[in-house]
Amino acid sequence: MTVRRGRKVRKQRGRRTYGRGCSKRGRGSGERGGTGMSGGHKHKWSYIIRYMPDYFGKHGFTRPEAVRRGVTAINVGEIDENLDRLVGMGVAKKEGDRFLVDLNKLGVDKVLGGGRVTRPLEVVAKSFVESAKRKLEEAGGKAIAG
Numbered sequence: 001m002t003v004r005r006g007r008k009v010r011k012q013r014g015r016r017t018y019g020r021g022c023s024k025r026g027r028g029s030g031e032r033g034g035t036g037m038s039g040g041h042k043h044k045w046s047y048i049i050r051y052m053p054d055y056f057g058k059h060g061f062t063r064p065e066a067v068r069r070g071v072t073a074i075n076v077g078e079i080d081e082n083l084d085r086l087v088g089m090g091v092a093k094k095e096g097d098r099f100l101v102d103l104n105k106l107g108v109d110k111v112l113g114g115g116r117v118t119r120p121l122e123v124v125a126k127s128f129v130e131s132a133k134r135k136l137e138e139a140g141g142k143a144i145a146g
Helices: 045-051 076-081 083-089 130-138
Strands: 073-075 092-095 098-102 110-112 121-125 142-145
Touching: 073 076, 076 083, 076 110, 076 121, 076 130, 083 092, 083 098, 110 121, 110 130, 130 142
Parallel strands: 073 110, 098 121, 121 142
Antiparallel strands: 092 098
């Protein structure tokens, strides 16, 4: 036995045209003025105005690409892995047994907590995630905001 979806239709059963005048009119989407939103700017305009007033037109504001600025981030594990390269670039320097890494010179805004820290690092950046601070302090270093 099949499962019925929706209600059972009893009207017009046994009639050839189902109330459409002639049998051709029920084919396709011609009698209803097109499928979907077709005719929305033409013969269905009064429906759009009444029931879907915000469908057409622009809404909101998009900031220009020149003004937008994303946050540049790096993981603490990447800092630890690429420490030799950062020293060569002049972003990091060795002070005793610690490394001082100034990420402001690199243009990095935020330090994330991914990866492992194996050496004591003092990292200077604008902002830190809590897990990044914790990992730096556990390795014997510290996070300096600024």
